[in-house]
Amino acid sequence: QVLESGGGLVQPGGSLRLSCAASGFSFSDYWMSWVRQAAGKGLEWVANTNKDGSAKNYVDSVKGRFTISRDNADNSLYLQMNSLRVEDTALYHCARVADGSGSFDYWGQGTLVTVSS
């Protein structure tokens, strides 16, 4: 199970930190990702990190603004979001990455981020 938190309403240019608490599996054995879905739109991959957090990848639209991190001792994944834009408004899902296929095999319900003045 993965459970996201930390979403909310923020003004353009503001910051938020999303958290994802994982349970029921060995967190440190898996890559993890953030995927978002704006209302009425499709799924968009945002970022991923490898098992020990030493490698991180981002979609171009968030590079330099968002930072993914993890704490394996606490079974937690994070997404620090700075310089938020209206177009970052979406439901943000935490997802486990399956070994081998790279598919997202476990997803959380998501936490809603709204960027608006």
Next chain:
Amino acid sequence: DIQMTQSPSSLSASVGDRVTITCRASESVKTYLNWYRVKPGKAPELLIYAVSTLETGVPSRFSGSGTGTDFTLTISSLQPEDFATYYCQQSHSNPLTFGPGTKVDI
């Protein structure tokens, strides 16, 4: 970046119908092609990974096929819970990308 397209963008069907959705990648993704079902207000569900392998617990009415750049998802007999939006996704290379989705409704 690898672009993913899907067709159709939406379709209307009835319970019991056979439904086929097509996904195309802008370059070869080898076998790194996955399918998801998304119902409103629910977390996305992985249906098929690596083109044709059914995720544990997914009913056998779902099947996937294809290779390289062209892939299909088939639902052999549509059930009420299958009215949802379906997305393909490539996990071959970053940035990971999804297709735009196919909405299946009544």
